[in-house]
Amino acid sequence: xxxxxxxxxxxxxxxxxxGELRTQFxxxxxxxxxxxxxxxxxxxxxxxxxxxxxxxxxxxGSTGHTAQVYGITAHGRDELxxxxxxxxxxxxxxxxxxxxxxxxxxxxxxxxxxxxxxRQREAVMWELRDVVKQKMALAPQRTAARLLLERRxxxxxxxxxxxxHIETLEIPAEGQPQ
Numbered sequence: 743x744x745x746x747x748x749x750x751x752x753x754x755x756x757x758x759x760x761g762e763l764r765t766q767f768x769x770x771x772x773x774x775x776x777x778x779x780x781x782x783x784x785x786x787x788x789x790x791x792x793x794x795x796x797x798x799x800x801x802x803g804s805t806g807h808t809a810q811v812y813g814i815t816a817h818g819r820d821e822l823x824x825x826x827x828x829x830x831x832x833x834x835x836x837x838x839x840x841x842x843x844x845x846x847x848x849x850x851x852x853x854x855x856x857x858x859x860x861r862q863r864e865a866v867m868w869e870l871r872d873v874v875k876q877k878m879a880l881a882p883q884r885t886a887a888r889l890l891l892e893r894r895x896x897x898x899x900x901x902x903x904x905x906x907h908i909e910t911l912e913i914p915a916e917g918q919p920q
Contacts, residue, residue: 745777745785747825750794750818757798759809760786771886786812794818840901848913856909863905870898 752758752766764782767775789795789812796815800808814822840862847855877891 744825745781746789746794747822749782749785749789750814750822750825753795753812753814754819754822757811757813759801759803759811761803761809763812774886774890789818794821844908859905859909863902866898866902866905870895870902873898 748767749763752763752770758766760783761779763786764777764779767777767782786795790797794815795812795818798811798813801811803809844855844858847858873891873894877888877895880888880891882888
């Protein structure tokens with residue numbers, strides 16, 4: 743998930759100080775992705791440096807401290823529109839620890855590859871049960887918490903199917919590339 747684009751989307755709705763950006767982000771994502779104030783501040787500084795946001799002056803907060811208010815620029819709106827219109831796909835270069843673990847165990851003739859796959863399948867099923875229970879406690883609306891759990895369920899189901907599939911693949915013969 744990209745924090746910079748999330749902050750740009752909040753600023754597209756209205757100008758805000760850094761603290762309010764963090765609070766609004768947490769409220770909209772239902773605290774599913776913790777974000778510390780330093781991370782928000784650094785991201786805003788980079789967005790300002792790159793011309794996506796600008797300082798609109800200061801306001802006095804409820805505690806009496808002044809805070810810089812930031813607003814999105816036309817360049818920032820263009821960047822946000824590009825983000826919204828660009829599909830998000832998993833990285834082709836993403837390292838998958840499970841794939842590496844199984845491939846290394848297979849390539850080095852480690853014992854128990856089948857048992858490793860079975861333990862993984864059992865762990866996936868337990869996790870799936872837990873996530874489904876969590877989902878049942880949520881309202882059916884399209885909230886951040888619901889989206890996160892639904893995505894996790896589909897990912898776990900896909901991993902389970904993948905584990906079933908790889909067990910049907912032939913094991914390379916001795917001397918063949920692994």
